Amino acid sequence: MNTQESLEKWLNNQASPADMDVLNAWPDFKIYKKIDLHTKAIAVPVHDIPFAIQELKQRRSFAKNKAKKNSKIITMSHVLKIAAAFILLAVSSVYIASIPTKIEASMAQIERVDLPDTSKITLQKNARVGYKKYGWLFNREVTLEGEAFFEVAKGKTFTVITPHGVVQVLGTSFNVSTTNEILVVSCYEGLVSVSANGLNTFVSPGDSFTFGDQTVNNKVYTTKPNWIFNESSFVDVPLDIVLAEIENQYRVTITTKNIDVTLRYTGSFTHANVLEALRTVTLPLNLSFSKDAQNNVQIYNPKKQ
Amino acid sequence: MIEKETNICEDATFNRVYKEHAQSLRNFMFFKTKDKDASYDLVQEAFLKLWQNCSKVAPEKAKSYIFTIANNLFLNTVAHKKVQFKYIEGVKRTSENNTxxxxxxxxxxxxxxxxxxxxxxxxxxxxxxxxxxxxxxxxxxxxxxxxxxxxxxxxxxxxxxxxxxxxxxx
Structure with missing residues (x-):
């Protein structure tokens, strides 16, 4: 009898006593027996059948639910991932675009603002503009308080929002003034559309519209507003508006005595010297003025005194 | 024979097949993976497949079916851990005297x-x-x-x- 055959039988639990005799006489068998003993001591996990059956039933119902949507879920999740990335991008860009940039001209200085598309705004003293720097190319929109001169590069509609009306243009130079509770729009180049007082008005080059209680059309003869050259210019406007402009320019307080403030004035005054400015305004109207050290100015009619 | 008329889709038959073969399949998977938990999952997955295909598998073919499925699942699990078996503690691995x-x-x-x-x-x-x-x-x-x-x-x-x-x- 052969050791290999006996060993094979022994492994298959079929060894006869004769096989055992052969194996026990074989020195190698000792180590095989040792391997066998140790192997039988290997810890094998017990399969907890009642628990596992319960758990399997849960897996079943889960798999059942999943099977209905399975393929859809997988494709959707990819679409959703991409969509989520785009939504995030869109939301963040909308957010960034909504951050407004605010620029304010100081009390005594004209301020120049260069917009992202080479459009330019020149701010009159004390004027304030706000615009959205990051969304600029999509939304050319400026909010304005005070007076400013706009030189607009060609492109999408350029909108100036003021408390008194909305000014829209395509590409021009125009002046918008909202001092004195009225809106004055002067167009120097191109065509400007103004919605104010519930009306839509087109302002052509050389026109200057005053939108107050009534709409008045005046003419401009320069290519830029006078204040840019440090003077204020008026064509047939009531005196009180001119005086308010002087107050605004020079930080003075003007009171009037015995005079008709609805007198019409045409002319310019300088921004360089308050006395000279007061003189230019009062002289043509045969008025006089006095000014004290506290910047209080009184304008009166010398003849009526 | 009653068995031939039964169907694995029926709960009673499925449970009987499970009780008969789960432990043996668990051992088979454990010997392959050397991993207690992985072997458990492979057994459950294999039986899940059996249940999903219950109408196509005759009860007497169930055993070879689950062993084949489990073996395929095992081959598909990419990462085979380098782990060793453990011995049952406190069990003498020898008949001889202990010095x-x-x-x-x-x-x-x-x-x-x-x-x-x-x-x-x-x-x-x-x-x-x-x-x-x-x-x-x-x-x-x-x-x-x-x-x-x-x-x-x-x-x-x-x-x-x-x-x-x-x-x-x-």
Missing amino acids: PEFILEEKEFGEKLKKALNSLTELQRTAFLMNRVEGKKYREIAAIYNISEKAAGKRVLDALEKLRETIENL
């Missing part, structure tokens, strides 16, 4: 055997462990692997000889 030196020697032998088991091919190890730990006959092993009884016996014997060689060289 401290002897115990130490036995312990060393045990460690060598664990390493040696890892050096076997997965097919050798599983066949050998089914044979030694579970006491499965060559015929049963042959049925699982769909090989001849002789080939199964050869596989077990080869494993044993490889183990001895490895242990002697450690």
Whole structure:
């Protein structure tokens, strides 16, 4: 009898006593027996059948639910991932675009603002503009308080929002003034559309519209507003508006005595010297003025005194 | 025969098949993975597949079906951990008298055997462990692997000889 055959039988639990005799006489068998003993001591996990059956039933119902949507879920999740990335991008860009940039001209200085598309705004003293720097190319929109001169590069509609009306243009130079509770729009180049007082008005080059209680059309003869050259210019406007402009320019307080403030004035005054400015305004109207050290100015009619 | 008329889709039949084969499949998977939890999951997944295909599998074919499925699932699990088997604690692995030196020697032998088991091919190890730990006959092993009884016996014997060689060289 052969050791290999006996060993094979022994492994298959079929060894006869004769096989055992052969194996026990074989020195190698000792180590095989040792391997066998140790192997039988290997810890094998017990399969907890009642628990596992319960758990399997849960897996079943889960798999059942999943099977209905399975393929859809997988494709959707990819679409959703991409969509989520785009939504995030869109939301963040909308957010960034909504951050407004605010620029304010100081009390005594004209301020120049260069917009992202080479459009330019020149701010009159004390004027304030706000615009959205990051969304600029999509939304050319400026909010304005005070007076400013706009030189607009060609492109999408350029909108100036003021408390008194909305000014829209395509590409021009125009002046918008909202001092004195009225809106004055002067167009120097191109065509400007103004919605104010519930009306839509087109302002052509050389026109200057005053939108107050009534709409008045005046003419401009320069290519830029006078204040840019440090003077204020008026064509047939009531005196009180001119005086308010002087107050605004020079930080003075003007009171009037015995005079008709609805007198019409045409002319310019300088921004360089308050006395000279007061003189230019009062002289043509045969008025006089006095000014004290506290910047209080009184304008009166010398003849009526 | 009643069995032929029953269907695995029926709960009672499914449960009977489960009770009959789950532990043996668990051992099979454990010998392959050496991992308690992974083997549990493979058993459950295999039975889940059986249940999903219950109308296509006859009860008497269920065993070979789940063993095949589990084996495929095992082959599909990419990361095969490098783990070793553990011995049942407190079980004497020898019939002989225990001197401290002897115990130490036995312990060393045990460690060598664990390493040696890892050096076997997965097919050798599983066949050998089914044979030694579970006491499965060559015929049963042959049925699982769909090989001849002789080939199964050869596989077990080869494993044993490889183990001895490895242990002697450690």
